[in-house]
Amino acid sequence: MQLYNTLSAKEREVLIEEAGKDRLTISFYKYAHIGNPEIFRNHLFINWDALEVLGRIYVAKEGINAQLSVPAENFEAFKTHLDTITFLENVRLNIAIEHDNKSFLKLKVKVRNQIVADGLNEGTFDVTNKGVHVDAEMFNQLIEDPDTVLVDMRNHYESEIGHFKNAITPDVDTFRDSLDIIEKDLADHKEDKKLVMYCTGGIRCEKASAYYKHKGFKQVYQLEGGIIEYTRQVGDKNLENKFLGKNFVFDHRRGERISDDVIANCHQCGNPCDTHVNCANEACHLLFIQCEECAKVMDNCCSDDCKEIHALPFEEQKELRKGKVVSNKIFKKGRSEVLKFKK
Template sequence: MALYNRVDSRLLKEKMRMTPEKRVTISFYRYHLITNTQEFRDQLYKDLDMLGILGRIYIASEGINAQISVPEHNLAEFKSRLYSIEWLNGVRLNIAVDDNGKSFFKLKILVRKKIVADGLDDSSFDVTNSGIHVDAATFNKLADDPDTLIIDMRNHYESEVGHFKGAVCPDVDTFREELQVAEDLMKDQKDKKLLMYCTGGIRCEKASAWMKHIGFKNVFQLDGGIIKYAQDVKEKGLENKFIGKNFVFDERLGERITEDIIAVCHQCGKPCDDHTNCKNDGCHLLFIQCKECSEKYNNCCSDECKDIIALPEEQQKELRKGINKGRQVFKKGRSENIKFQS
């Protein structure tokens, strides 16, 4: 069998949107030494593909970082197979808070140098010496303490649509930049309690260990991240200190945590927190767009892109030939096409 997808992505997206199959979006991670990453990757692909699982998974010698969509009827079998891997037995599975079953349209498993790009030299500090993991109740108690600094360890386009009250939200594009900004912001306050959070917890594992390495004495991290917190406060009737949406890196681009809309449409300034990607494949900019602007610009970020997608497909391909957008899709705050920012 082929160990990668061979079907056109556009066809897979349409199939995913049309299927009535019930699916569950799950994320999980674990740091663990994997000696043969390619062999592990190939076997995992076979096992997951057999169960109809879609998603994006990164494998590295340091562990695994996964975001997947599992057919509901195969959920028990998936857990059984995953937990049969000794070092993944009992790993916490973060279930999506606001799930439409359309989070992924193909299975993609990549071998990388790291499961999260952090720019750190892991040999220079103890990456296992992470901060104290706290649950939702303890997080709330620490957040109410005036001696606590809360820092959002996500990127600017994530915190723009949702974050914890009173949190420091650095204006950065990548986790690598986030670490440096966090270090600079907090360098004169190392005796305070440092409370960190991210989407599902993985970025805080490394970030909290780094902060302890550079001298912070009291470092805490939200166990399970925003996803687990949102579920816990709802189940236990706790105060919800998170406002807005939780940005997610899949087709949904966000899951609603509260009804608060703290962002604006980047084209007209109207309250809105719906992320989208510019329909022009030669741009594909990530930005916030309201329904009215979506209709006005035909799902594009500008009149220029709107005009381009009106051209024949072959002409569009010619215009974008040789253009590598790469991570530019996330640099929405740095685009000249963004007129309004939150």
């Protein structure tokens, strides 16, 4: 029985092009008690592989966090399968605003200790004692209240290209880094201010809201469905859009345009730009912001050194990469010293 990918990303890309069918990019999460994550993981892989689902799915004893792509013609079958799983029946699906048939090229269902790496010890607080979920209309009202503190629960490279007006955007590399920083900075306002949080699809706020209530914040709110659902409701209900720029997404698209505002700059020349790329040198693969002009000049690389390596024959590049671990550099997310105009 097949429980893993048999096709490479390039092979899958060719099949998607040949099929010529529209695909939907979807994300969802659910906190639940899963007795045997490994068995559940295998169940999902078998059923979703048959539906040509592609994506990145994390399963843990605490629940599931899924970002995936499914052929539009198989969406109803996919939803029907979700509804056969008790805790996923009628789960809210965040459907992307901008679709890309190649947002994911493999189906990866992985068992993890947590569905979001937050570094929190759940045994010390009640994760079900969450903040108040608000829709886009209520969110817009709340963030205009002078007694509200609006906090972006995402990382620096996400908020750099897009965030809500007047939001606090912690300069952090990971979600876990932001939790203590926010509590410390807002320590004097635990009782007199409304703490309103948002993230991409809602999952980070789900546990953070319970954490902050445990830490003594009296009025805690979270944007239900995150920026993705907010954007959909703004369009459906003709509400004022208070989000500036792009929403960073964790697939090959790297971003969805929410407003026409470009609030970031190219990390190499400083001109207005909000397009994230990965350095073309496979031994680097650094995530950074690069405009079209710099992409041409730098051959899609982050530095002159990487440009030289990228120009070498493929086999020579492979030899240079042998035995080298570069994961720390990959996840600097625009922090590299070679970037002159980084945030």
